[in-house]
Amino acid sequence: MTARGEVTEVQACHCTMCRRQNGGGAYYGAHFSGGVEFEGDSVKWLSTSDWGERGFCTNCGSTLGWRQKSAPEDSSVSLGLFENFETPVQLHIFTDEGPSYTTIPHDVPHLTGAQVMKEFKESQKNV
Numbered sequence: 001m002t003a004r005g006e007v008t009e010v011q012a013c014h015c016t017m018c019r020r021q022n023g024g025g026a027y028y029g030a031h032f033s034g035g036v037e038f039e040g041d042s043v044k045w046l047s048t049s050d051w052g053e054r055g056f057c058t059n060c061g062s063t064l065g066w067r068q069k070s071a072p073e074d075s076s077v078s079l080g081l082f083e084n085f086e087t088p089v090q091l092h093i094f095t096d097e098g099p100s101y102t103t104i105p106h107d108v109p110h111l112t113g114a115q116v117m118k119e120f121k122e123s124q125k126n127v
């Protein structure tokens, strides 16, 4: 995996699909200004909705990232791929789907699933 440029966004997604893929916790991912490239035969992308795909490694099962089908060059990279990652989470999304066994910090912005989908649909009108 090659990530280029600066970190532009760090999110934690608490949606049901992300929790299932990541062992019950949220998916933590980062976007980079220069985009991200995943290389190798073990990288597979699974279509999990009309708009998104989840990447994983067929050798070890690790979560690699999430990408929007209409903008695959702007993939989100799983923070689990980094030895050290110091940029804090800037936004928690799908917080209404988060389980009761986790605590979402109150001092970081939150969006429910309905709010995320509303923003997504509005962004698609401008494409």
Ligand SMILES: [Zn+2]
Pocket: 013, 014, 015, 016, 017, 018, 019, 027, 094
């Ligand atoms: Zn999610």
